[in-house]
Each structure stands twice: as structure tokens, then as C-alpha cells.
Amino acid sequence: MLDRRPIFAAAVAAALSLGPWHSPSAAADVSEGEATAFIQHLGDQAITVLRASGRTLEQRESQLRALLRQGFDFAFLGRFVLGNHWRKATLEQRRDYQRLFGKYVLKVYTSRFGGYAGESFTIVGARQAGMTDVLVSTRIGRPSGPPLLGAWRVRRIDNRPRIIDVMIQGVSMAVTQRSEFAAVITRSGLEGLIEALRARTSKMPAAA
Amino acid sequence: MQVMPDKTRHGGRIWARRNASRALTLATVVALAAAVIVRPASADFEAGWAAYQRGDFAAALAAWRPLAEQRMARAQFNLGVMFDEGKGVERDLMRAMEWWRKAAEQDMAEAQHNLASLYIAGEEVPQNLAQALVWLKRAAAQGLARSQYTLGKFYAYGLGVDKDEREAATWFFKAGRQGYARAQYNLGKMYRDGRGELPKSLTEAAKWFELAARQGYVKAQLHLATRYARGEGVPQDRVTALAWLTLAAEQEMQRAIDNRKALLLQLSIGEIARARTLADALGAEIGK
Numbered sequence: 274m275l276d277r278r279p280i281f282a283a284a285v286a287a288a289l290s291l292g293p294w295h296s297p298s299a300a301a302d303v304s305e306g307e308a309t310a311f312i313q314h315l316g317d318q319a320i321t322v323l324r325a326s327g328r329t330l331e332q333r334e335s336q337l338r339a340l341l342r343q344g345f346d347f348a349f350l351g352r353f354v355l356g357n358h359w360r361k362a363t364l365e366q367r368r369d370y371q372r373l374f375g376k377y378v379l380k381v382y383t384s385r386f387g388g389y390a391g392e393s394f395t396i397v398g399a400r401q402a403g404m405t406d407v408l409v410s411t412r413i414g415r416p417s418g419p420p421l422l423g424a425w426r427v428r429r430i431d432n433r434p435r436i437i438d439v440m441i442q443g444v445s446m447a448v449t450q451r452s453e454f455a456a457v458i459t460r461s462g463l464e465g466l467i468e469a470l471r472a473r474t475s476k477m478p479a480a481a
Numbered sequence: 482m483q484v485m486p487d488k489t490r491h492g493g494r495i496w497a498r499r500n501a502s503r504a505l506t507l508a509t510v511v512a513l514a515a516a517v518i519v520r521p522a523s524a525d526f527e528a529g530w531a532a533y534q535r536g537d538f539a540a541a542l543a544a545w546r547p548l549a550e551q552r553m554a555r556a557q558f559n560l561g562v563m564f565d566e567g568k569g570v571e572r573d574l575m576r577a578m579e580w581w582r583k584a585a586e587q588d589m590a591e592a593q594h595n596l597a598s599l600y601i602a603g604e605e606v607p608q609n610l611a612q613a614l615v616w617l618k619r620a621a622a623q624g625l626a627r628s629q630y631t632l633g634k635f636y637a638y639g640l641g642v643d644k645d646e647r648e649a650a651t652w653f654f655k656a657g658r659q660g661y662a663r664a665q666y667n668l669g670k671m672y673r674d675g676r677g678e679l680p681k682s683l684t685e686a687a688k689w690f691e692l693a694a695r696q697g698y699v700k701a702q703l704h705l706a707t708r709y710a711r712g713e714g715v716p717q718d719r720v721t722a723l724a725w726l727t728l729a730a731e732q733e734m735q736r737a738i739d740n741r742k743a744l745l746l747q748l749s750i751g752e753i754a755r756a757r758t759l760a761d762a763l764g765a766e767i768g769k
Contacts, residue, residue: 323536330534342733368735384566457603468640469608472601475627477591479562480555481530 303434305399308407308427311434315344316394316411323392331478338379346428346435347375353437354450358458366463373470380474382439382446402426406437522548526556533559538569549580557584558592565595574605585616593620594628610641621652629656630664637667650677657689665693666701673704683714694725697767702729703737710744719748723756728764 303311322336351374352359362370393414402408406428413421426438438447457466529544542563548556561580564573578599584592593616599606600613614635620628633652636645650671656664668679669689675681687708693701706725709718723744729737745753 330536380566381572384568460603461608464638465603465608468638469602469604472598472613472631473604475631476562476565476595476598477625477627479533479559480591 301429302405303407303427303429305401305407307429308409308425308434309396309399311344311427312409312411312425312436313396315340316396320392320394334383337383341379341383342375344436345375345378346430346437347371347378349430349435349437350378350447351375353447354454356451356455358455358463362463366467369467370463370470373467373474376474377470378446378450382441405429408440522551522553526553529556529559533568538563542569549583552583552587554584554587554589554592557581557587558589558595561592561595574599578606585619588619588623590620590623590625590628593617593623594625594631597628597631610635614641621655624655624659626656626659626661626664629653629659630661630667633664633667646671646677650679657692660692660696662693662696662698662701665689665696666698666704669693669701669704683708685714687714694728695763695767697728697732699729699732699734699737702726702732703734703740706737706740710740719744720752720756721759723748723753724759724763727756727760728767731764 318340319337322340323333325333325336328336348371351371354374355362355370359367393412395412395414396409397412398410399407406426408424408426410422410424413423415421422442424440424443425436426440427434428437429435430437438445440446454466457469461469525544525548529541529548532538532540532544542560545556545559549560557580561577561584562568564570564580565577566572570576578596581592581596581599585596597613597616597620600609600616602608614632617628617632617635621632629652633649633656634640635642636652637649638644650668653664653668653671657668666689669686671677671679672682672689673686679685687705690701690705690708694705702725706722706729708714709722709725711717723741726737726741726744730741748756
């Protein structure tokens with residue numbers, strides 16, 4: 274995995290900028306300043322949510338997910354991750370998949386953050402990535418443990434900045450999920466993937 | 482730590498009384514010592530829970546791990562959750578499975594459900610529907626609504642079992658009566674279509690859709706709106722339809738957004754305003 278990382282990163286850059294749903298639009302692409310401000314604002318809101326007192330961990334996590342849902346373009350991301358299988362899916366399957374996909378991504382990528390309080394969120398850089406995107410790098414400081422390094426790929430979609438991929442410790446979430454889902458679909462079809470996503474997102478939470 | 486004296490003879494009773502008081506003193510001393518050295522498990526568990534809520538996962542782990550090793554099922558279950566979600570530890574589904582299995586074998590329903598979920602999800606653990614069913618059935622039999630609903634789905638789709646819509650309906654009822662929104666929604670659909678040997682009944686369908694819709698379940702809100710728009714199972718009421726579509730659209734459900742746009746074109750300003758008020762009122766109820 275380690276030695277394939279640079280190739281994956283390049284593949285992501287190529288795939289995401291040449292994807293069929295990249296329409297050459299009249300609106301300007303997102304600028305580094307705009308993308309940075311967007312991520313900073315999201316981060317500030319997230320910290321506020323996580324620090325809210327009088328709420329259970331589950332409530333804070335739920336609010337964090339609702340917040341991130343606004344910032345991500347799951348429609349785009351879900352289609353990218355499903356790849357060729359999207360075309361063959363029925364309307365019902367697409368709807369179920371998109372709903373569960375969003376739920377799954379948010380759950381996996383926020384549950385380790387849900388409990389955080391007193392963390393720091395710092396933007397450490399932003400650079401153009403591909404023709405239309407900006408990659409905003411962040412460092413999330415944790416009280417117990419090394420800081421988490423993440424980069425958010427931001428693109429202007431429908432005239433506003435949206436997150437279309439996350440790199441955690443240098444690994445693209447979209448690419449990781451795509452190969453993982455492809456394997457599941459090969460084994461048990463799209464319905465199998467949908468049931469698997471359902472199972473992954475319907476576990477009982479910790480018991481009091 | 483009780484001395485059981487022989488009480489059959491008078492002499493025995495005196496002996497008993499003297500030894501009983503000595504035994505009592507000894508017992509008191511031991512109890513006091515125990516209270517100092519060994520905290521009751523529940524206090525440690527609570528401390529772990531408080532830490533967990535604060536987000537101090539390291540402390541939660543430190544509190545729960547020894548309890549889990551001493552076979553406390555809830556602690557075992559929670560450790561599993563932390564491994565599953567990567568809280569304070571690297572995400573590790575095999576460890577999650579180990580801990581959930583231990584709690585599941587002690588008959589903790591929530592652990593049985595989560596164990597089943599791992600077998601369905603096929604993430605690091607290869608998918609195994611037969612095993613999933615074993616644990617789902619045990620959790621469902623104990624009354625866990627989520628498992629009852631999932632079991633209903635298995636029967637509805639014929640996953641690991643022969644497709645059996647009547648059995649599916651039975652399990653949806655069990656979960657639905659406990660207030661599980663997804664089960665209520667599925668019952669709504671079954672009544673609407675007359676499946677699972679249920680009579681086709683739009684009235685019953687609307688009733689079950691409404692139960693789920695009032696809990697905020699977006700698909701039910703959409704279906705309920707359709708019933709009101711067409712007057713199926715409920716008196717036709719396009720204002721109420723619009724209200725439910727508005728709530729569903731707020732949850733970004735595309736079909737609701739589309740249907741809402743279409744309905745807006747057909748209603749008067751007054752009707753639209755009334756729908757807005759109703760949507761706000763319904764939304765406030767759901768938010769509680």
C-alpha cells in the first residue's frame with residue numbers, strides 16, 4: 274500500500290478532474306483563498322459542536338455528521354466511488370446506496386473525532402490540485418495522541434465549494450472506498466454492497 | 482463469610498450467639514477492608530462511561546478493560562464498540578468481534594446484534610449470513626427491535642433463508658410495535674401492496690407511514706405525503722401533503738424535492754402558507 278500511494282494520488286487527481294460529471298462551467302473554479310475559508314469555517318463549527326456541553330457523545334456525533342453532510346458533496350463522491358456500477362444500478366438502488374454511503378462515510382470518518390474536546394484545528398496549507406480543485410491541508414491536534422493530518426479536496430459544484438475527497442495520512446478516502454466496494458460487488462453484487470452498508474451503519478452504540 | 486452455628490441445643494445457642502457476634506465483627510472488618518481495596522465494578526463502569534461521554538477514550542478504555550477481562554458483559558460490549566469505531570485505539574474489527582462474541586455468549590442482545598452485523602457487513606470478516614442469522618435470531622428473541630427489523634428484512638429478501646413475506650411481516654410487527662420507525666415504514670409498504678398475507682389496506686398503510694413519519698423517517702414522510710396528495714387511506718389534503726414533502730425535502734431527499742416543486746405549482750398562496758405552518762409544527766414535534 275505504501276509504495277502505491279503516489280500512484281493512487283495521481284490517479285485520484287486524474288480521475289476526479291476528468292470524470293464525466295466535470296462540466297466545463299462558466300463559474301470560476303474555487304480559489305485557494307475561498308477553499309481555505311470554507312474549510313476553516315467548517316472546522317470552527319465542528320469544534321463548537323464537539324465542545325457543546327450538556328449533550329451526550331451520541332448527540333455531538335450526530336450533530337457533527339449533520340454539519341459535515343452540508344460540506345460534502347456525497348452525490349458526487351458516491352457516484353465516483355461506485356464507478357461503472359452506477360450506470361447499471363436501478364433508481365431505487367442508487368437512492369439506497371447514496372443514502373447509506375453518506376451515512377457510512379460520515380460514521381467511519383467522524384466516530385474517532387466525536388468525543389474530542391479541547392482539540393485544535395489548524396489549516397497548514399492549500400494548493401491547487403488538478404484543474405479545478407484545491408487541496409486544503411489541516412492538522413487536528415488531539416490531547417491524547419499524535420496529531421491527525423488530513424487534506425480536504427474542495428471543488429466548486431453548483432456554485433459553492435464542496436468537499437469531494439478526504440486524504441487521511443496521505444490516503445485518499447474515495448480511492449480506498451472504491452476498491453473496497455468493487456471487491457464487495459464482485460462477491461455479492463450491488464445488493465450485497467447495499468446490505469453490507471446497511472449492516473455497517475446499524476450497529477448498537479455503547480451501553481450505559 | 483458467615484459462621485453458621487449449630488442451634489440445636491441451648492449450649493449451642495450460647496455458643497452460636499458468642500460466635501455470631503464474633504463472626505459479625507470479623508465480617509464487618511472484612512467488608513470495610515474490601516470497600517477500601519476493591520471498588521464495586523459498577524462504580525468503575527460508571528467512571529468509564531463518564532470518561533467516554535467526555536471524549537476521554539483512554540480513560541474509558543482503562544476503566545472498562547479490566548472489567549471486560551473479569552467478564553462484565555457491558556464492559557466487553559463497549560470495548561468492542563471502541564475497537565469497531567477506532568475510539569482511543571486503531572480501528573480493529575477482529576478485536577471488536579472478539580469482545581462482542583464474549584458478551585454475546587453471555588446473552589447480551591446488543592452484542593449479539595453487533596456480532597451479526599459484522600457477519601453481514603463483510604468488511605474484514607468474510608460475509609457469513611448463516612452465522613449472522615444465528616445471532617440475529619437470538620437478539621430478536623430477546624426483544625431487540627433493531628434485530629427484529631433486520632430479521633424481517635432477511636425474510637423479505639430471502640437472505641440466508643427462504644424468502645417468506647409472512648415471517649417478514651411478523652418481525653416487522655414486533656419491531657414496529659416497539660416504535661422502530663423503519664419497521665413501521667415497511668409495514669406501511671406491505672399494507673399498501675397487500676403483501677405478506679396482509680390485506681391490502683391503504684388506511685393501515687397510511688397509519689404505519691404516519692407513525693414512522695412522525696419520528697422523522699424521511700422515506701415514510703415521502704410516502705405519507707403521497708397518500709395525502711392522492712387521498713389514499715386518508716382524506717385528500719394537499720396542504721398536509723405539502724407539509725410532509727417540505728420536511729422530507731429538508732432532509733435532502735431528491736424525490737421529495739421534485740414532488741414538492743410540482744405540488745407548489747398547484748397550490749394557492751394561502752395553502753402554501755398553511756403548509757409551512759403545519760410543517761413547522763410537525764418538525765417541532767419530531768425534534769423533541
